Amino acid sequence: MGPFDPHPNLPIPLPQVPGPKLPPFTLTGHAAIQFVEELGDESSSADSRVWKIRIHGKERYFALKVFKFNSFEYLRDDFASELNRDLATPQLYTDYFDPFSCECRAYGRLKQENREDLAIRAHGYLLLDSGQEAEITQRGSQCELDEDNPWCRDEHNRNIPLRAIVKDLADGYDHFTQSQAPNMWEDLENLHRLGILVHDVRVPNYLGGKLIDFSRAWTTPHPWCRAMCSALVKDTRHSEPERLHNTIIEWGMANGWDWSEVVIPDELRKCASGISQNNRYGTDPRSYDWRKWEKDLAAAEAFQQMELLPVGVRLE
């Protein structure tokens, strides 16, 4: 072990693939957590449970998003189904498509680029101990949880603690107001400029006009940049501005906005219709220069060469 290598028992930034990573919130990755109450509409929360918490007895409240596990087959068949080649190992599905990894990578990029203003801020990850896991399993809503296996563990993650991300609390905020709509488009395009495809733009994923949820985000470098047919790339890119446009209309209709006062940016309309001068749909997240961050670029590029299986070979 070299002098700058992390201590073997201390947690490391995750996930361990080239590209951005999220560091632990504390040196040990653990913390004394007071679970105040569960947040959100648990019946629709597929990936996680979110709690209002306090840490180490301090006054300040945070939001803690605690993630369920996903089998590699589920990630491959549901989350990575648009890829035209399989990934080389089950672990790579977890590293690139599991909601916890997706959030770590997107928030890691916002930290790298010093653009944490583009979403509700995340501070780091925590690992829950068995007592904390038992507490939230028992106190949390049972809705959508399998009684025998509430966190969806399988043989690959049986001994892995629950993973969670500490975020700023946006308690009591509305999803967004009409004056925030133009900023939401600006934020979305800025995320694309930083190589982040949100992939889940919809009303519930905004609070106070800011994105709170990156659990489906694909952050460059990512297999979607190299293993998707051009028609699907087109659809995927198109759906970002289209969904934001629909999100604004849907929420505005539900709240009886006076549309003569609502500013929907012209560029958003054009991107949503696929007629923008900027690549038809706006900025292409795949063109982000991720290489500038890699200390060992040759190793990162070699890793990418090994990520995808040859066409026709399938992991079972």
Ligand SMILES: Nc1ncnc2c1ncn2[C@@H]1O[C@H](COP(=O)(O)OP(=O)(O)OP(=O)(O)O)[C@@H](O)[C@H]1O
């Ligand atoms: N930072 C936060 N502050 C306050 N409430 C939050 C915060 N983050 C999440 N929530 C609440 O928890 C809910 C679920 O959060 P999030 O969307 O991140 O999880 P998810 O598992 O991806 O859910 P879904 O599958 O419904 O999108 C949000 O709709 C919101 O009500």
Ligand SMILES: [Mg+2]
């Ligand atoms: Mg969500």
